Amino acid sequence: MSSTASIATNFIAPSQRGSVIRFVTSYTLPLLVAAVFAVAATSTPDFATFANIRAILINTSIVGIIAVAMTAITISGNFFSLGIASSTVLAGIVFLAVSGLTGSALAGLGAAVVLSVALGILQGLIVGAGLNPVITTLAVGSVTYGLVAITTKGAVVTAGSVDVAWLATWNLLEIPLPVYIFVLFTAVAWFLTEHTLIGRNTHLLGANRATARNSGISPQATTIWAFIAFGVGLGVAGALNASQLHQMQANDLAGLTMDVIAAVLVGGAAVSGGEGSPTRSALGALLIVALGNIMLLHGLDNGWRVFLVGGIVVVLVVALHVLRKVSTR
Amino acid sequence: MNATREFFPKYALQIVVLVLVVGIMATVSPSFRGEAALFSSLERLIPLGVIAAGLAVTMIAGEFDLSVASMAAFAGAIAVQLGGLGLIASILIATVVGVLLGSLQGWVIARLGISSLVFTVGTLILLRGATWLATGGVPVTLTDYKLSDALTVRIWVFTPLSLTTIAVLAVLGIFLSRTRWGREVSSIGGARQEAVASGVKLRSRLVLAFAISGGCGALAGALSSFRGGSATPDGLANMLLLALAAVLIGGVSLSGGRGDMVNVAFGIAITAVLAAGMSSIGVKAFVTELFTGVLLLVVILLEFVIARVVAHKAVVRRRQPHLAVT
Amino acid sequence: STGSSAAPGAPAASQGKGTGTTDGGGALLKVFMPSTSNVYLAAASQSIKDEAKALNYTVNIVENNWDQTEQDQQVQEWLATGERAAAVLMWPAGAAAATNSIRLLSAQAPVIQFNNLVTPEASKYVTAYAGVSDTGIGKEAGANALAAVKKLKAEGVKFHGPDGKPNVVEIRFTAGYAAGDDREKAFAEATPGAFNMLAVEPTPTVDAQGGFKAASQVIPRFLGQGIDIVYAHSNDVANGVVQALEQNGLKPGKDVILITGTSSGDMSNLRGGKIWSATLQSPVIEGALVVRTAAQYIATGQVQSGDVTIESSAAKPELKVEAPHAATYMMNPQVTAENNASFDIWGLSFDKLMGK
Amino acid sequence: MTGSTPLRLKASGIFKSYGAVNALSDVHFELRAGEVMALLGENGAGKSTIVKVISGLVSPDKGSIEIDGTPANISSVSLSQAAGIAVVQQEFSTVGTMTVAQNLVLGQQGAPWWWSPRKLNDNAVAILERVGLAGLNPSTPVEELSVAEMQLLEIARVLARDAKVIIFDEPTAALSDAEIVRVLDAVKRLASEGRSVVYVTHRLGEVFEIADRVTVFRNGKSEAPLEVKELDVETIVAKMIGRELGHLYPGKSSAVGEIVLETRELRIPELRSETNLTLRRGEILGLTGQLGSGTAELMEALAGVGEIVSGEVLVDGQTLNTRGRQNGISAGVAYCSADRKKDGIFARVPIRRNLSSPWLHRLSAAGFVSARQEVDETNRFAVHFAIDVKRMNSNVGTLSGGNQQKVALGKWLGINPRVLLVEEPTRGVDIGARADIYAQLRRLSDSGVGVIVSSSDTNEILGLSDTIATYFRGQQTSIRPADEWTESALVREVMHREDANHV
Ligand SMILES: Nc1ncnc2c1ncn2[C@@H]1O[C@H](COP(=O)(O)OP(=O)(O)OP(=O)(O)O)[C@@H](O)[C@H]1O
Ligand SMILES: Nc1ncnc2c1ncn2[C@@H]1O[C@H](COP(=O)(O)OP(=O)(O)OP(=O)(O)O)[C@@H](O)[C@H]1O
Numbered sequence A: 001m002s003s004t005a006s007i008a009t010n011f012i013a014p015s016q017r018g019s020v021i022r023f024v025t026s027y028t029l030p031l032l033v034a035a036v037f038a039v040a041a042t043s044t045p046d047f048a049t050f051a052n053i054r055a056i057l058i059n060t061s062i063v064g065i066i067a068v069a070m071t072a073i074t075i076s077g078n079f080f081s082l083g084i085a086s087s088t089v090l091a092g093i094v095f096l097a098v099s100g101l102t103g104s105a106l107a108g109l110g111a112a113v114v115l116s117v118a119l120g121i122l123q124g125l126i127v128g129a130g131l132n133p134v135i136t137t138l139a140v141g142s143v144t145y146g147l148v149a150i151t152t153k154g155a156v157v158t159a160g161s162v163d164v165a166w167l168a169t170w171n172l173l174e175i176p177l178p179v180y181i182f183v184l185f186t187a188v189a190w191f192l193t194e195h196t197l198i199g200r201n202t203h204l205l206g207a208n209r210a211t212a213r214n215s216g217i218s219p220q221a222t223t224i225w226a227f228i229a230f231g232v233g234l235g236v237a238g239a240l241n242a243s244q245l246h247q248m249q250a251n252d253l254a255g256l257t258m259d260v261i262a263a264v265l266v267g268g269a270a271v272s273g274g275e276g277s278p279t280r281s282a283l284g285a286l287l288i289v290a291l292g293n294i295m296l297l298h299g300l301d302n303g304w305r306v307f308l309v310g311g312i313v314v315v316l317v318v319a320l321h322v323l324r325k326v327s328t329r
Numbered sequence B: 001m002n003a004t005r006e007f008f009p010k011y012a013l014q015i016v017v018l019v020l021v022v023g024i025m026a027t028v029s030p031s032f033r034g035e036a037a038l039f040s041s042l043e044r045l046i047p048l049g050v051i052a053a054g055l056a057v058t059m060i061a062g063e064f065d066l067s068v069a070s071m072a073a074f075a076g077a078i079a080v081q082l083g084g085l086g087l088i089a090s091i092l093i094a095t096v097v098g099v100l101l102g103s104l105q106g107w108v109i110a111r112l113g114i115s116s117l118v119f120t121v122g123t124l125i126l127l128r129g130a131t132w133l134a135t136g137g138v139p140v141t142l143t144d145y146k147l148s149d150a151l152t153v154r155i156w157v158f159t160p161l162s163l164t165t166i167a168v169l170a171v172l173g174i175f176l177s178r179t180r181w182g183r184e185v186s187s188i189g190g191a192r193q194e195a196v197a198s199g200v201k202l203r204s205r206l207v208l209a210f211a212i213s214g215g216c217g218a219l220a221g222a223l224s225s226f227r228g229g230s231a232t233p234d235g236l237a238n239m240l241l242l243a244l245a246a247v248l249i250g251g252v253s254l255s256g257g258r259g260d261m262v263n264v265a266f267g268i269a270i271t272a273v274l275a276a277g278m279s280s281i282g283v284k285a286f287v288t289e290l291f292t293g294v295l296l297l298v299v300i301l302l303e304f305v306i307a308r309v310v311a312h313k314a315v316v317r318r319r320q321p322h323l324a325v326t
Numbered sequence C: 001s002t003g004s005s006a007a008p009g010a011p012a013a014s015q016g017k018g019t020g021t022t023d024g025g026g027a028l029l030k031v032f033m034p035s036t037s038n039v040y041l042a043a044a045s046q047s048i049k050d051e052a053k054a055l056n057y058t059v060n061i062v063e064n065n066w067d068q069t070e071q072d073q074q075v076q077e078w079l080a081t082g083e084r085a086a087a088v089l090m091w092p093a094g095a096a097a098a099t100n101s102i103r104l105l106s107a108q109a110p111v112i113q114f115n116n117l118v119t120p121e122a123s124k125y126v127t128a129y130a131g132v133s134d135t136g137i138g139k140e141a142g143a144n145a146l147a148a149v150k151k152l153k154a155e156g157v158k159f160h161g162p163d164g165k166p167n168v169v170e171i172r173f174t175a176g177y178a179a180g181d182d183r184e185k186a187f188a189e190a191t192p193g194a195f196n197m198l199a200v201e202p203t204p205t206v207d208a209q210g211g212f213k214a215a216s217q218v219i220p221r222f223l224g225q226g227i228d229i230v231y232a233h234s235n236d237v238a239n240g241v242v243q244a245l246e247q248n249g250l251k252p253g254k255d256v257i258l259i260t261g262t263s264s265g266d267m268s269n270l271r272g273g274k275i276w277s278a279t280l281q282s283p284v285i286e287g288a289l290v291v292r293t294a295a296q297y298i299a300t301g302q303v304q305s306g307d308v309t310i311e312s313s314a315a316k317p318e319l320k321v322e323a324p325h326a327a328t329y330m331m332n333p334q335v336t337a338e339n340n341a342s343f344d345i346w347g348l349s350f351d352k353l354m355g356k
Numbered sequence D: 001m002t003g004s005t006p007l008r009l010k011a012s013g014i015f016k017s018y019g020a021v022n023a024l025s026d027v028h029f030e031l032r033a034g035e036v037m038a039l040l041g042e043n044g045a046g047k048s049t050i051v052k053v054i055s056g057l058v059s060p061d062k063g064s065i066e067i068d069g070t071p072a073n074i075s076s077v078s079l080s081q082a083a084g085i086a087v088v089q090q091e092f093s094t095v096g097t098m099t100v101a102q103n104l105v106l107g108q109q110g111a112p113w114w115w116s117p118r119k120l121n122d123n124a125v126a127i128l129e130r131v132g133l134a135g136l137n138p139s140t141p142v143e144e145l146s147v148a149e150m151q152l153l154e155i156a157r158v159l160a161r162d163a164k165v166i167i168f169d170e171p172t173a174a175l176s177d178a179e180i181v182r183v184l185d186a187v188k189r190l191a192s193e194g195r196s197v198v199y200v201t202h203r204l205g206e207v208f209e210i211a212d213r214v215t216v217f218r219n220g221k222s223e224a225p226l227e228v229k230e231l232d233v234e235t236i237v238a239k240m241i242g243r244e245l246g247h248l249y250p251g252k253s254s255a256v257g258e259i260v261l262e263t264r265e266l267r268i269p270e271l272r273s274e275t276n277l278t279l280r281r282g283e284i285l286g287l288t289g290q291l292g293s294g295t296a297e298l299m300e301a302l303a304g305v306g307e308i309v310s311g312e313v314l315v316d317g318q319t320l321n322t323r324g325r326q327n328g329i330s331a332g333v334a335y336c337s338a339d340r341k342k343d344g345i346f347a348r349v350p351i352r353r354n355l356s357s358p359w360l361h362r363l364s365a366a367g368f369v370s371a372r373q374e375v376d377e378t379n380r381f382a383v384h385f386a387i388d389v390k391r392m393n394s395n396v397g398t399l400s401g402g403n404q405q406k407v408a409l410g411k412w413l414g415i416n417p418r419v420l421l422v423e424e425p426t427r428g429v430d431i432g433a434r435a436d437i438y439a440q441l442r443r444l445s446d447s448g449v450g451v452i453v454s455s456s457d458t459n460e461i462l463g464l465s466d467t468i469a470t471y472f473r474g475q476q477t478s479i480r481p482a483d484e485w486t487e488s489a490l491v492r493e494v495m496h497r498e499d500a501n502h503v
């Protein structure tokens, strides 16, 4: 074989249609979010006010941080966690308790993150050994909830006289810290998934577990890293949530698990793994909150809001699925 | 016959766990013994047992119907509001609605080839919203509470509710293992390609599986709402995880293909005894949740270990080339 | 006086001879209530146990996870055991949906309902009610709001509504939650025409999280019109509202008056003056009250018609052998930053009253 | 069988492509009533694909099918079954968790709704007897059967379906002689009952024993059927191979150096005796054998992903830790598995990221991947393997099989391989890309990398290797320099030694 160049022309160009659709798949969500905001701004009174947009961002930030963090688990091919609510509550309570003891909200934040990461590592070890992630996180979630409820006896936990609120209230340009943390967290998550060894391996593991193993990527270690990332997100989100209200109790955040899963799915992550992006999950969370806000401004009652959000989730996941199918054909 | 020999290894873990749970409960709680214990455990079957049975059918078929608890709440709201038509008629109508909505879900999932896990996360929210709309956001009640009395009549340790559950489990068990369509539904779980190559019509069996889960969810919701005489827009929300736990404790594989209705029945029994026993001791609700979580962890860990051993044995066996050939 | 819900009359069948003593003699009080993973319920549950012990009753408490279906199931199970109880103390998980269970229980033992007012449908099955009056709380909150407006007007504060009426946003309990309906209605009735009501927004959950979620989206909407008063159905919910107000640049206690119902949850916002006033709702008193009402009924076999609201006495009243009223309501005095430290009801400080 | 009676089955102008691979192009196939038609051809020639088309498992891109002279719609398995076609697929189509008896009736159109367990068992016993599995308990789950039993069960199931056309796709690949006799008897009986049989096999002896006619497939094209009576082994082998070798393969080894890889008393479960191989620099060692001969497991063991019972593997004289791929990778052992899609490439990931996947850690400092270095290095390897650098950001799944295989191979360049283990290097790869891949393998070998190729394609092994080791049913049967083999001798050696000796 003297000329390799001639063989290179054997290469099959992906069809034009394929690339158009790929473009659409990756930009569907940003475009959709932009469209929703544009339409709402013109048609919904009070939507396009600074205060309302800020409210949307604040309400997105906690769910968004967790959705971004959970994207690591989903991308790595380990579905999602069913124990989000109780782990976040645990993080929040640890944050308050440690802040109260040490007098420093930063110490509390550190403790919350460390504990969440430890819980993440534990689950990563179990899941990495080959046990099903859905059952594992469900079971660990139940146990965590039970332990938190027993330990706190159902009481509202606070940080006492220690000021923890600044974490949630400190603001720049009238936008409070959690929103910046959310944006920063998303950016860091994006950078880590795209530009680090672990991020890349997480993607590859989810894309094809067997190939990953044959390529020397350890499923165990990678899974543990994904759960560590998840733990960091839970820790931060739990602490922010607790500082926002300076309090936390065992029963809090009941609907959080479903909100996060919905955000990740609307963000277009493939449940089978290998596909998904932290930025799109963040947009997914934003879209859901924004739609809820618009419906609220239009005076729709709770039933209609739940119903329409459900309908939108169904339509979006179906649309993303169809697009993905067409583009890989 | 060697039927017993086959029965035990397959269900051994669940039997051991069940015996342990019963033993511990009876020891810890003096009031949890004999007929009363049996009765209260059996009463737990509605709605848990029927919802779990529906969920199990889709899981055995290699899919997930996460919307099953929302379906129960929705059907409960319908049944209670149709209470004027009489007990049987309103429950039947609600169940038929569940079957139809389930079939529709199954059809969309089969048609698009979308992951049912993803799709039913959406319909879980959608049906919950539908329940809010159907109830107008407030609890709805039967106009005549006496209607529910027929469901609480006690026949030894049974009530029409527990008997219905047992009947549903039995019918589904027989359906899945003995009838053609039922076996085809089971076959698409673990070995979908092989089943299709054998001539199984994938789409129609998927529709069937989701029709069953929709119907089960609806039946459970209608029955339990009738028993309580009311339905609430946010009711039965924690049933999904409990039913999932029951099915998983029963040993049905999350990846499909493993487990049958006997497994599921054991899983339901274990969960029901645990819940009824805990409640009779007066244990707090969150302690029950803690124990369910621990039990779930223990069972999957044990199953993981057992599966490893079995797989190893199977490899060893397969390496012995010619077994039955005479 | 709180005539919003039908005063329950005791079922004729149970009108009879009592034991003649408030000593329980070890008899069983069966309690059905939602999960004590919430601090209010935990405190109420503890108070029930303490009071029962003092009166020589045995208690057995069955908790559900805020799920009427589950509670129905537990009722069925208990009925099936055939166990005898001197009375059943019932906190329905969902009052409007619990009628059937109450009906079935009433055939077995007198039912003393607490925390959720008796619905008209259930009234013929409930022997007596004891505990919080959501109507009373709504009324007290209304009175507190009017008092606050009066005081501020005197200080020369101008309100934003038409004709100088204060603009009010109400953050109410979850849609469909009966306690929320009563608090909303009673507040409106106590403040006829005094306020310009901008919105009544239900929370997704009845805690600070829920309060924040609802308020953070509603408040921006009315920033332009100016919000003078926020009425939140509980102090816990109001804690979330405080955060939402601050995030929108409003100073609770200065720019906005925050009037709240139940004095539940973390009290630091109240003590710090961000919350104008709350309304005492003591789980300790509620728990004791329901046991006492049961004991009185068991002792006399009688119920007096009509209702009564007990006084905020410094000493715990002696329990007399006399028929309880069809409804006995707890006191709901105002709680403010100034007065909370000096509370002394039944010999209990504010914290003690709240079960801490 | 005169020309006046219509053909039982006639497929004309069938096309089927998978992406860029033309599995079938303008295939014509016919079958008379009561005949046994053998289907022959090399691996990947398209035999299984035409079988899948006829069984309704795969819809052709183009073409028409007639049954008994009338056009037939057999676009799904159930329609095909209804048209009287029954198939034993090459891959198993039994459901492991279900019992033998249940599998026998699974998916059978028109079977009763309900069988009592006893009836189901009786039915099973009767069917099993026909393939000599009388001793098998019908309530055994299929996953507990041996491979041979599973294969016989597949056959039994088809026998039970009163079909006009019965297709067997390599039914005897996993069977022993005694079992093969039963299958062949069953086939003869079916033909004598007037049914038509299509029989796909690599075992030429069987063809002469049972077939009436032969259709040879080559590179997705069919030849006109031939009467078996008029054929001999050499003619058939020639027809199957049927292409010039000169253009395809590079030259042989120029110089052989020191030992790079050595196995010492290596024992793996699938091989019955110890393996002692040596591989030298500059040498391409070819391992060949049929499916199930043990070569695949040997390669996996060397790569660190298979099971090893005892013994050791040395790379450059150093003992290799064979537990886990990572150790192999750091010792410079590259491994290209047989099933590209399953565990060789990341189909939904861009080419560049596929290429860098095994050695990304080398490009990372403190965990951060240097994008520039990644671009530089992957581009270099892409050029090396004739992968279009402009396409580096397209997903590998969109490429032709040949280009996919180049990616699967090319990704190993980055680990500085000492040893390259390649299974089935050109499975499903078109002819142009094949030549390219062979040239690359030789070039790597010349540059000092030890290369082991395992393939069931004897032509490829012969053309590419310097040394050839043959395997048959879990046993190494020979190891000799390539130039001591002729292709037909090698085909006979690996296909069926005993048979080959007979003919
Ligand atoms: N959902 C259903 N409920 C009841 N009967 C049905 C249902 N669907 C189909 N049938 C009836 O069952 C019979 C078989 O249906 P269908 O052809 O779909 O199944 P099949 O597996 O292909 O059966 P066969 O192999 O006999 O054609 C038909 O008579 C059909 O009308
Ligand atoms: N699902 C598929 N996707 C992509 N390519 C495929 C697929 N199935 C088959 N092919 C390709 O089509 C060609 C024909 O394959 P086929 O299985 O028909 O060969 P065969 O003659 O049966 O080979 P063997 O003797 O190895 O069984 C091969 O190049 C194969 O790789």
Ligand SMILES: [Mg+2]
Pocket (backbone or CB within 6 Å): D047, D048, D049, D090, D169
């Ligand atoms: Mg083939």
Ligand SMILES: [Mg+2]
Pocket (backbone or CB within 6 Å): none
């Ligand atoms: Mg049919």
